Amino acid sequence: MAEIRTLNDATWQAEIGDDAAVILLTAGDGLRGDFTSQFKKSAQEVKDVFLAQVNPEQNPQIAGQFQAGEKPVLI
Numbered sequence: 001m002a003e004i005r006t007l008n009d010a011t012w013q014a015e016i017g018d019d020a021a022v023i024l025l026t027a028g029d030g031l032r033g034d035f036t037s038q039f040k041k042s043a044q045e046v047k048d049v050f051l052a053q054v055n056p057e058q059n060p061q062i063a064g065q066f067q068a069g070e071k072p073v074l075i
Contacts, residue, residue, distance in 0.1 A: 002043045005052045009061040012054075021050040025063065026072035035072075 007015055007023075016023075024039055043051050056063030056073075066075055 002046050002049050002051050004040065004043045005050075007052045007054050007059075007062070009059045012059075012062055016050060016052070019050060021052060021075075023066075023075040024051075024053045024072065025056045025066060025068040025075065026053065031072045 005015060022042075039051070039053075054062050056068040062068075066073060
């Protein structure tokens with residue numbers, strides 16, 4: 001089971017660095033409930049994948065790196 005980690009501008013490099021990861025950038029607005037449920041379910045089914053969520057409104061450096069705006073982005 002993979003843990004979904006909440007990252008921010010300060011912890012991004014230390015947590016992920018250059019490793020492969022699945023990142024969900026969202027402030028929660030506009031994100032469908034079924035998508036959130038599937039993201040959490042996937043975390044329970046995998047163990048070798050780094051899963052993280054980031055609030056782009058609170059973390060402008062990460063948002064800028066992935067050109068994330070108001071809509072949710074899955075990377």
